[in-house]
Amino acid sequence: MPGVSESPSQKPLLRALAGEAVWPPPMWLMRQAGRYLPEYREIRAEAGDFIALCTAPAMAAEVTLQPIRRYGMDGAILFSDILMVPWAMGQPLHFAEGEGPMLEPVRDAAAIGQLDPSVCAANAAPIIETVRLVRAGLAEEAPRTTLIGFAGSPFTVACYMVEGHGSRDFAAARGMAYGDPALFGRLIRILIDASADYLCAQADAGAEVLMLFDSWAGLLAPSQFRRWVIEPTASLVRAIRKRHPTIPLIGFPRLAGPMLAEYAQRTGVQCLGVDTSMDLRWAASAVPPSMCLQGNLDPLSLVTGGMALETEARSILGAMRGRPFIFNLGHGIEKVTSPENVSTLVRLVRTG
Numbered sequence: 503m504p505g506v507s508e509s510p511s512q513k514p515l516l517r518a519l520a521g522e523a524v525w526p527p528p529m530w531l532m533r534q535a536g537r538y539l540p541e542y543r544e545i546r547a548e549a550g551d552f553i554a555l556c557t558a559p560a561m562a563a564e565v566t567l568q569p570i571r572r573y574g575m576d577g578a579i580l581f582s583d584i585l586m587v588p589w590a591m592g593q594p595l596h597f598a599e600g601e602g603p604m605l606e607p608v609r610d611a612a613a614i615g616q617l618d619p620s621v622c623a624a625n626a627a628p629i630i631e632t633v634r635l636v637r638a639g640l641a642e643e644a645p646r647t648t649l650i651g652f653a654g655s656p657f658t659v660a661c662y663m664v665e666g667h668g669s670r671d672f673a674a675a676r677g678m679a680y681g682d683p684a685l686f687g688r689l690i691r692i693l694i695d696a697s698a699d700y701l702c703a704q705a706d707a708g709a710e711v712l713m714l715f716d717s718w719a720g721l722l723a724p725s726q727f728r729r730w731v732i733e734p735t736a737s738l739v740r741a742i743r744k745r746h747p748t749i750p751l752i753g754f755p756r757l758a759g760p761m762l763a764e765y766a767q768r769t770g771v772q773c774l775g776v777d778t779s780m781d782l783r784w785a786a787s788a789v790p791p792s793m794c795l796q797g798n799l800d801p802l803s804l805v806t807g808g809m810a811l812e813t814e815a816r817s818i819l820g821a822m823r824g825r826p827f828i829f830n831l832g833h834g835i836e837k838v839t840s841p842e843n844v845s846t847l848v849r850l851v852r853t854g
């Protein structure tokens with residue numbers, strides 16, 4: 503759109519992150535690029551496997567932009583995965599159809615010693631190139647949409663690295679944290695440094711916001727949550743701040759429950775992603791009034807649609823009106839979601 507300025511102050515999502523109660527609220531959806539969209543499935547089939555897609559900049563940029571074209575979302579999240587950091591450090595990874603991610607588990611000092619952070623930047627270069635392409639694409643096609651870069655938080659990425667696959671309780675990873683905290687701490691330290699470099703590279707390439715996904719934070723006892731979620735996240739935030747003092751950061755400690763208050767106070771993020779289980783009004787009472795909240799529609803209500811969707815969405819809007827807020831889901835969109843239900847939701851949120 504020639505002539506339309508890309509001034510950051512005009513971008514609704516950046517204004518909400520800066521503490522403004524923008525209304526109707528800016529919106530985007532976690533996993534908004536994905537298998538529920540036919541245009542995604544087409545490119546995914548062309549790419550072959552998922553890692554190939556994440557490391558093919560033109561295709562990854564295209565799928566990042568698909569939900570922006572279809573729905574005009576206020577946020578475009580880079581198409582990649584939190585497990586690309588361990589992959590970039592040399593840990594073998596593949597995505598088995600129907601089984602999710604499979605990694606060669608890292609469970610002892612020798613395996614951790616084999617990780618090579620020095621090759622991370624070179625291996626991640628195609629992902630950083632995707633960020634550049636998306637930013638240029640947005641400037642042309644959607645100048646009010648904000649580009650969100652991301653990484654997993656050290657704890658959640660360590661969960662997959664130690665366990666080797668998804669799990670209900672990540673017992674091996676949490677067992678290592680109790681049984682050999684020095685070794686687990688070494689892995690966490692490696693992840694803090696690698697993630698800081700990776701996120702700063704995304705910011706250098708044009709990401710305007712960075713989000714930290716901590717999907718499994720809620721598995722931890724409070725003492726462990728402080729040690730393996732709050733402290734490493736605070737270190738990661740400090741490392742990013744040295745190089746990018748003002749870039750807004752969104753933290754998403756999923757299922758953190760009442761630990762959310764301490765996370766908000768001590769990590770240094772500007773915005774909290776709130777998961778589906780949490781009462782948004784409670785979350786608002788537990789954090790400073792200027793802190794932006796993001797969430798938390800149940801992805802299942804979006805699958806169902808109709809009155810269930812309308813009731814849930816309106817209740818979130820009612821609770822968040824008058825404070826800085828970004829409308830989102832409380833977890834990733836389900837692949838059985840109908841694209842029409844997403845259109846309905848966008849219309850609903852846009853009319854406030």
Ligand SMILES: Cc1c2[nH]c(c1CCC(=O)O)Cc1[nH]c(c(CCC(=O)O)c1C)Cc1[nH]c(c(CCC(=O)O)c1C)Cc1[nH]c(c(C)c1CCC(=O)O)C2
Binds near residue numbers: 582717
């Ligand atoms: C835990 C986690 C992962 N990845 C992610 C998390 C944190 C958020 C959460 O809790 O959901 C984050 C993620 N994964 C993906 C994105 C891309 C951007 C977006 O949100 O649109 C983001 C931000 C793409 C993806 N990541 C994955 C897909 C599906 C791969 C495919 O197309 O075959 C996509 C689109 C694969 C993936 N990647 C991961 C799992 C467990 C799976 C398998 C589950 C599944 O298949 O849906 C690890």
